[in-house]
Amino acid sequence: MSKIIIKNLEKSFGNNKIINNFNIDIEDGEFIVLVGPSGCGKSTLLRMISGLENIDRGEIFLDQKLINNLLPSKREIAMVFQSYALYPHMNVFENMSFGLKMERIKKSEINQKVNNAAATLQIEDLLKRKPKQLSGGQRQRVAIGRAITRNPKVFLFDEPLSNLDAALRSEMRVEISKLHKKLKSNIIYVTHDQIEAMTLADRIVVLNKGNIEQYGTPNEIYSDPNNIFVAEFIGSPKINILKIEKENVINSNTLNIFNNKITFNNFEFKDEIYLGIRPEDINLDNNHEIQVNVKIDLVENLGFEKIIYTKSFKNQIIIKSSKSIKENSFKISFSKDKILFFDKDKNRIR
Ligand SMILES: Nc1ncnc2c1ncn2[C@@H]1O[C@H](COP(=O)(O)OP(=O)(O)OP(=O)(O)O)[C@@H](O)[C@H]1O
Ligand SMILES: [Mg+2]
Known part of the structure; x- marks a missing residue:
């Protein structure tokens, strides 16, 4: 049995349905990441799981126990917020021990739990400081430490690193990964x-809008997206999506792609379709089946690689490459095996 099972979860605010028939199974120890556009219901979902928000319909099971009606403090779930939510007048030790104190846990046990969590996060030296005497990264550690002292079965993290600068963010990302492996x-x-x-x-x-578009491993999401929404969501810069009009469907398995006649076995094209090709799968050469003449619009130099914005007729094609370019117009090419196809409703067909 899965560790966490969420069945038919629904939530509306007034007439707005925020979460729509949400179903998910999570295995013991899994690290689940929730992504989606702003306002799609991610925080609401976490708040429902933690018990901070009422549920309209559906069930949440943790270790096969229905927890819908349990108080947040009884759920064995701890939440870490984007804003850290530390008490400004309390020092780090008091912030980390506050929840335990409320539960009337023995002082010696509280000391031990806080000290253990502080050691795990390497913040032992900060226990006497107030939040305003800490950097963003240190505050984030305290917020995580406070969650660890509860010894929860599940940690909920709502954009915990978004207030940090890029370097600290990468550092904390690695810390969180290590923490997960340890706990x-x-x-x-x-x-x-x-x-x-x-x-x-x-x-x-x-x-997306309270619905799950896809639930899978990072590799599945990247290489095998269910639809254009998912394909565009992961990958940077995002995947190139080009429309192939009906007149370019030569016969059921041959397409005219930028004046290249390409046959795809075991497939039937009928209507207009969308072709997806990732910027990193396009080459600055003519070594692959599909070749396109393009003109440069703009080049962004990231040092180790370049993002090259090109045009072929009306289509924008974005390329990611570490090679340098000298001319303004040149040939690019990509392999037909790298193409993802989507039907006119934007669902993946191949
Ligand atoms: N208490 C509330 N009352 C009414 N509407 C709410 C309430 N809380 C959230 N909403 C609405 O529910 C929707 C989902 O909000 P939520 O905070 O879950 O989004 P999110 O996916 O976390 O977005 P973001 O990425 O911007 O944090 C939004 O349209 C929001 O305006
Ligand atoms: Mg949110």
Whole structure:
């Protein structure tokens, strides 16, 4: 049996349905990352799991126990917020021990739990400081430490690193990954950061308007997306989507792609379709089946690689490459095996 099972979860605010028939199974110890556009219901979902928000319909099971009606403090779930939510007048030790004190746990046990958590996060030296005397990264550690002292079965993280600068963010990302390996608890983690999603997750949930578009490993989400929404969501810069009009469907398995006649075995094209090709799968050469003449619009130099914005007729084609370019117009090419196809409703067909 799965560790966490969420069945037919629904939530509306007034007439707005926020979460729509949400179903998910999470295995013991899995690190789940939730991604989706702003306002799609990620925080609401975490709040429902933690017990901070009422549920309209559906069931949440933890270790086969229905927890819908349990108070947040009884759920064995701890939440870490984007804003850290530390008490400004309390020092780090008091912040980390507050919840335990409320539960009337013995002082000696509280000391031990706080000291253990502080050691895990390497913040032992900060226990007497107030939050305003800490850097963003240190505050984040305290917020995580406070969650650890509860020894929860599940950690919920709502964009925990979004207030940090890029360097600290990468550092904390690695820390969280190590922490997960050490504690082996389940983590459900919300982020807008693709690198966090791809590197931290055992499985990613892609949410859109309260519906799950796809639930799979980072590799499945990247290489085998269910639809254009998912394909565009993961990958940077995002996948090129080009429409192939009906007149370019030569016969059921041959397409005219930028004046290249390409046959795809075991497939039937009928209507207009969408072709998806990732910027990193396009080459600055003519070594692959599909060749296109393009003109440069703009080049962004990232040092180790370049993002090259090109045009072929009306289509924009974005390329990611470490090679340098000298001319303004040149040939690019890609292999037909790298193409993803989507039907006119934007669902994946191949
Ligand atoms: N208490 C509330 N009352 C009414 N509407 C709410 C309430 N809380 C959230 N909403 C609405 O529910 C929707 C989902 O909000 P939620 O905070 O879950 O989004 P999110 O996916 O976490 O977005 P973000 O990425 O911006 O944090 C939004 O349209 C929001 O305005
Ligand atoms: Mg949110």
